[in-house]
Amino acid sequence: xxxxxxxxxxxxxxxxxxxxxxxxxxxxxxxxxxxxxxxxxxxxxxxxxxxxxxxxxxxxxxxxxxxxxxxxxxxxxxxxxxxxxxxxxxxxxxxxxxxxxxxxxxxxxxxxxxxx
Amino acid sequence: xxxxxxxxxxxxxxxxxxxxxxxxxxxxxxxxxxxxxxxxxxxxxxxxxxxxxxxxxxxxxxxxxxxxxxxxxxxxxxxxxxxxxxxxxxxxxxxxxxxxxxxxxxxxxxxxxx
Numbered sequence: 721x722x723x724x725x726x727x728x729x730x731x732x733x734x735x736x737x738x739x740x741x742x743x744x745x746x747x748x749x750x751x752x753x754x755x756x757x758x759x760x761x762x763x764x765x766x767x768x769x770x771x772x773x774x775x776x777x778x779x780x781x782x783x784x785x786x787x788x789x790x791x792x793x794x795x796x797x798x799x800x801x802x803x804x805x806x807x808x809x810x811x812x813x814x815x816x817x818x819x820x821x822x823x824x825x826x827x828x829x830x831x832x833x834x835x836x
Numbered sequence: 837x838x839x840x841x842x843x844x845x846x847x848x849x850x851x852x853x854x855x856x857x858x859x860x861x862x863x864x865x866x867x868x869x870x871x872x873x874x875x876x877x878x879x880x881x882x883x884x885x886x887x888x889x890x891x892x893x894x895x896x897x898x899x900x901x902x903x904x905x906x907x908x909x910x911x912x913x914x915x916x917x918x919x920x921x922x923x924x925x926x927x928x929x930x931x932x933x934x935x936x937x938x939x940x941x942x943x944x945x946x947x948x949x950x
Contacts, residue, residue: 724879751936753936753938755938755940760942760943761942761943762840762926762928762940762941762942762943763880763926763938763940764940765937765938765939768936768937775936776935776936776937778937811879811880813880815936824882824885825882825938826882827872827879827880827881828879829877829878829879830879
């Protein structure tokens, strides 16, 4: 069990550029979650996957954001036409499934995005 | 409105002193309840969780939390704080409605003084 990994750990980009983040969950975990955390706040839910199916999306996930989990393993989060307000820590988590909503989520170290 | 409230933005305690971090939630039915810790440069780590049963739950690192339905609270406690406990602590809930969306409080930053 190597834990949840995220790549890159840090990303600096210019406003208007596209960025893509990757998350590798714990092996054989069925559920994968994305959160966004801004300075001084708790993480905010963005979306989650059950295997390759994206089952819930937050209203925070604007049209510029897209997430995929094509083979039910790793996931990518893409932000198009980045804005300075997108600067945040993007956290990924996974959980085993198929238990209910109380199952433990294991978090990765996060990708810190800075939009200049 | 559904919410998770951590009233204290930051708390300072002396090493060896006891600690209590407050958490209140506002949901129709008792949600699943969690406490996480986040140290600088580290990911979120689960300290403990409550689903049902005994209202006093034990976690890792000597932490415990007590669920009080009448007060809609789930406060985190530790009898003797160590300098390494300095971190950000988040209370979180998953509404018991069949979904998996975790709602986090804004966090309480703990400072430990020698």
